[in-house]
Amino acid sequence: MSTNRLSILKTYKLYIGGQFPRTESGRSYKATNSKGDHLANMCWGSKKDVRDAIVSARAAWKGWSARAAFNRGQILYRIAEMLEGRSEQFVSELVSMDVTAQDAKEEVQDSIDRLVYYAGWCDKYQQVFGTVNPVASSHFNFSVPESTGVVGIVSKEASPLLSLVSLIAPAIAGGNTVVVIPSYSKPLAAISFAEVINDSDVPGGVINIITGKATELAPALAEHMDVNALVLGNESDELDKDAILKGTHNLKRIVAYHEINWKTEQGQSPYFILDLQETKTTWHPIENIGGAGAKY
Amino acid sequence: MATTKKTATKKVAKKAAPSLKFNTAWEYAPALEGTSHVTIAPQYELFIDGKFVKPESGKYFNTINPATEANLSSIAEANAADVDKAVKAARKAYNGAWGKMSGAERAKYIFRISRMIQEKARELCVIETLDGGKPIRESRDIDIPLAANHFFYYAGWADKLDYAFPNRKPTSLGVAGQIIPWNFPLLMAAWKIAPALATGNTVVLKPAETTPLTALKLAEIIQECDLPPGVVNILTGAGATGAALVQHNDINKIAFTGSTEVGKLIQQACAGSSKKLTLELGGKAANIIFEDAPLDQAVEGIINGIFFNQGHVCCAGSRLFVQESVYKTVLRKLKDRMATLIVGNPLDKNTDIGAINSKQQLDTIHKYITIGKKEGAEMYQTDINLPRKGFYCKPTLFTDVAQSSRIAQEEIFGPVLTVQTFRTEDEVIEKANNTPYGLSAGVWTDKGSKIFNLTTKIRAGVVWANTYNKFDPTSPFGGYKESGYGREGGLQGLAGYLHI
Structure with missing residues (x-):
C-alpha cells in the first residue's frame, strides 16, 4: 500500500434526536489549535437547531423518565464501555486540540470512570433522598425525587470531554433529557462522544448536542418555554445574568457550576443529580376502623 | 352539554324543597367565638x-x-x-x-x-x-x-x-x-x-x-x-x-x-x-374523580379542596375532572352538598366559608366569574343571602368549561370551581398536566394501581390520593x-x- 495515502477527514455534525444532521443554517466555523492547524469545519448551530433539539428532548423525556432506574444504570454503564473501547481516538482528538498527551489520557479515563460512577447512582439516589414522612394523621405519606424534565446545559471550554460528561451524566442518570452546548474552542470530542452515545442504547433525543457559539445558543435555551432547567457549566458570568433573566419567563431551575473543578473528587456527587430533581409528595389515607389508627 | 342544562333547570324548578338545605327549616343558632380575651393594640x-x-x-x-x-x-x-x-x-x-x-x-x-x-x-x-x-x-x-x-x-x-x-x-x-x-x-x-x-x-x-x-x-x-x-x-x-x-x-x-x-x-x-x-x-390543581371512587367521600374532598379557606389556597383543587359515567351523579351530590355550606360571620363556629380577604380580592373573583360567563360556561351558585357588610362570595361552580377557558387556566384564588369531564386515564392525565402550574393534585379511585399510575404521571409537588388539602410539618410542600x-x-x- 502506498505510504502517502490520502487520509479521510471526518465531517463533524450536530446530534439531534439520535440523528447526525447538519445545522439547518448551513453555517460552519473553523476549529483550529494553537499551531494553527485546521482541525475541522464544525457546524455553527442556530437557534432553530436548538429548538429542534428541545422538541426531540421533550419527546424522549416521557420514555426515559419512566424507564426502570436499573435500566438507565445499564445504559450509562454501556456508554462507559463504548468510551473505553475508543479511548485512543479521544486521546488523539484531545491532543490535536492542545491537551498534553498525559492530560488527555487522564481526561478520557476520568470521563469513563465518571460515567461508571453515575451508572451506579441511577437506582440509588431515590433511596438516599426519598423519605417516608411520619405525619400526625392517619395517612401514608412519602416523598420521592422525580426528574425535572428537559435540561439545557452549557459546557466549559476547558477539559472539553470531562466537563461534558460530568454535566450530562447526573442529568440523565436522574431521568432528564438534555440539550447541550459543548466547548466552542475544543469541540471535536463532543461530537465524537455523540457517536459513542449513539452506539450505547441511549434512546434518540435523550442527549442532543449542538455545536456553536454559547452567546447565541444559550439564550435560545434559556428563553424556551419547554425547557425546565438550565445548567451553566460555562466560565462566563455575563452569559449567566442574561440566561437567568430569560429563564424567569417560565421559572427555570437555574444552577451554575463555575467553581467546580471536574478533575477532582468535588466533580462528582449525587447532589448534582439532586439539583435537577423535583420532590413529589404523595398522601393516602390509612383505614381507621375498629380501634387505633395505623401510622407510618 | 345539553344534559347538564336540563339538570340545572330541573333543580331551579324544585328549589322549594332542597332536601339537604339544613339551614332553612331550623335556623342554626349563632355560636360566636368570644373576643374578650383578645388584645389588639390601636x-x-x-x-x-x-x-x-x-x-x-x-x-x-x-x-x-x-x-x-x-x-x-x-x-x-x-x-x-x-x-x-x-x-x-x-x-x-x-x-x-x-x-x-x-x-x-x-x-x-x-x-x-x-x-x-x-x-x-x-x-x-x-x-x-x-x-x-x-x-x-x-x-x-x-x-x-x-x-x-x-x-x-x-x-x-x-x-x-x-x-x-x-x-x-x-x-x-x-x-x-x-x-x-x-x-x-x-x-x-x-x-x-x-x-x-x-x-x-x-x-x-x-x-x-x-x-x-x-x-x-x-x-x-x-x-x-x-x-x-x-x-x-x-x-x-x-x-x-x-x-x-x-x-x-x-x-x-x-x-x-x-x-x-x-x-x-x-x-x-x-x-x-x-x-x-x-x-x-400559584397553582391550578386538578382534582380527579374516577367512576370507581367512593363518591360521597370524593364530594367531601371536592368541597374541602375548593372551599377550604374561601378558596384562598395556592393548592386549591380548582379544576374538577369527573369521569363521564358518574358526571351527573357527582354534580347532583356536589350541588346538594354546596347547598348546605354556611357562608357568613367567620367568628361563628357554624361557618364553613368566611369572608374574602379583601375588597381587591373580591373584585378579582368577580372579574373571573364575569369572564367565565362571557366565555360561555354555565354558572351555578348556591341560593343564599350574603351579609350586607363585609366581603363575601357565594360558593360558585362552572360547568361546560373549555380547557382553554381562562377560568380553567388562571388562578382565581376564590371559592370558584370549574368542572370538566373525561373518559380515559390518559386523557385526564393530559388535561391535568395542561397548565403552566404544578403545585398539587387530587385523585379519587378505589383502585390502588390506578392511583399510582396517576400520582407518578401528574407533574405536581403534592398529590393527595383519596384525600385533599392535608398538611403536616413533616411533609414537604412545593411545586x-x-x-x-x-x-x-x-x-x-x-x-x-x-x-x-
Whole structure:
C-alpha cells in the first residue's frame, strides 16, 4: 500500500434526536489549535437547531423518565464501555486540540470512570433522598425525587470531554433529557462522544448536542418555554445574568457550576443529580376502623 | 352539554324543597367565638433588633376586618431605610450570639416559641379570623396548631443537621429575607421562620399588608421567649417593602410565597446575585374523580379542596375532572352538598366559608366569574343571602368549561370551581398536566394501581390520593414548573436554608 495515502477527514455534525444532521443554517466555523492547524469545519448551530433539539428532548423525556432506574444504570454503564473501547481516538482528538498527551489520557479515563460512577447512582439516589414522612394523621405519606424534565446545559471550554460528561451524566442518570452546548474552542470530542452515545442504547433525543457559539445558543435555551432547567457549566458570568433573566419567563431551575473543578473528587456527587430533581409528595389515607389508627 | 342544562333547570324548578338545605327549616343558632380575651393594640410598630420601633417612613396603614370592614389597628409601613435597619440587626445577630450558638441551644429557643404559640392559641386564632376573614373553625383547628407544630418539628432539627444530608457538613447561609401571603398568615410565618432558625440563619420577615396582626403577635411571643435581639425582625408593609427587602445587598436568602407573577420578578431581581432563592407560587390543581371512587367521600374532598379557606389556597383543587359515567351523579351530590355550606360571620363556629380577604380580592373573583360567563360556561351558585357588610362570595361552580377557558387556566384564588369531564386515564392525565402550574393534585379511585399510575404521571409537588388539602410539618410542600421551586416542610425543607 502506498505510504502517502490520502487520509479521510471526518465531517463533524450536530446530534439531534439520535440523528447526525447538519445545522439547518448551513453555517460552519473553523476549529483550529494553537499551531494553527485546521482541525475541522464544525457546524455553527442556530437557534432553530436548538429548538429542534428541545422538541426531540421533550419527546424522549416521557420514555426515559419512566424507564426502570436499573435500566438507565445499564445504559450509562454501556456508554462507559463504548468510551473505553475508543479511548485512543479521544486521546488523539484531545491532543490535536492542545491537551498534553498525559492530560488527555487522564481526561478520557476520568470521563469513563465518571460515567461508571453515575451508572451506579441511577437506582440509588431515590433511596438516599426519598423519605417516608411520619405525619400526625392517619395517612401514608412519602416523598420521592422525580426528574425535572428537559435540561439545557452549557459546557466549559476547558477539559472539553470531562466537563461534558460530568454535566450530562447526573442529568440523565436522574431521568432528564438534555440539550447541550459543548466547548466552542475544543469541540471535536463532543461530537465524537455523540457517536459513542449513539452506539450505547441511549434512546434518540435523550442527549442532543449542538455545536456553536454559547452567546447565541444559550439564550435560545434559556428563553424556551419547554425547557425546565438550565445548567451553566460555562466560565462566563455575563452569559449567566442574561440566561437567568430569560429563564424567569417560565421559572427555570437555574444552577451554575463555575467553581467546580471536574478533575477532582468535588466533580462528582449525587447532589448534582439532586439539583435537577423535583420532590413529589404523595398522601393516602390509612383505614381507621375498629380501634387505633395505623401510622407510618 | 345539553344534559347538564336540563339538570340545572330541573333543580331551579324544585328549589322549594332542597332536601339537604339544613339551614332553612331550623335556623342554626349563632355560636360566636368570644373576643374578650383578645388584645389588639390601636397601633403597631416595626419589630427590629428585639424592640418595637417607629418606622423611618413615619407612615402607617390600617388593617381591617374583612367580615365587617371595621378598622382593627394602625400598622407601621416599613420603607427601604427600615429594611436596612432590620437587615443590619439580623446581620449583627448572625455574626454574634445566634451564629455562635450551638444547635442544641438554638433548638431550645425554637421549642419555646412553639410552646408559647400553643399557650396563646385561643387569642391567636381569634385574631387570625378577625384580620383575615377565615372561619374560626379553620384558624382554631388548622392554622394555629399547625404553626405551633411546625416550630416544634424544626426545633428538633437544629442540632441534627449533619444527619440530614449524607456525606455533607451543611452550614447556614446568613440573613434570610422572607415574604409571606395573606391566606395563612401565622402558618406561613411559621413555615418561613422555623426552618430558617433551625438551620442557624437570622430572619427579616414581611407579612402581607392585609393580615399583619398575627405576625406582630408572633413578634411579641419571640420577645417573650428572650430570643437574642435581631434574630427575628418583622417588618410590616406592602409590595414596596417587599421589593426593598429583595433588593437589599446584604441578604443571603430570599424565600417568597405568593403569586407566580411576583415570583418571576423576584427571580429576575436576584439574577446574578449570590442570593439563594425558594419560591412557593400559584397553582391550578386538578382534582380527579374516577367512576370507581367512593363518591360521597370524593364530594367531601371536592368541597374541602375548593372551599377550604374561601378558596384562598395556592393548592386549591380548582379544576374538577369527573369521569363521564358518574358526571351527573357527582354534580347532583356536589350541588346538594354546596347547598348546605354556611357562608357568613367567620367568628361563628357554624361557618364553613368566611369572608374574602379583601375588597381587591373580591373584585378579582368577580372579574373571573364575569369572564367565565362571557366565555360561555354555565354558572351555578348556591341560593343564599350574603351579609350586607363585609366581603363575601357565594360558593360558585362552572360547568361546560373549555380547557382553554381562562377560568380553567388562571388562578382565581376564590371559592370558584370549574368542572370538566373525561373518559380515559390518559386523557385526564393530559388535561391535568395542561397548565403552566404544578403545585398539587387530587385523585379519587378505589383502585390502588390506578392511583399510582396517576400520582407518578401528574407533574405536581403534592398529590393527595383519596384525600385533599392535608398538611403536616413533616411533609414537604412545593411545586413543579411555574408553581415555584424549593420545598417547605420535612427534611427537604432544610435544604433551602443551608449550604450543602
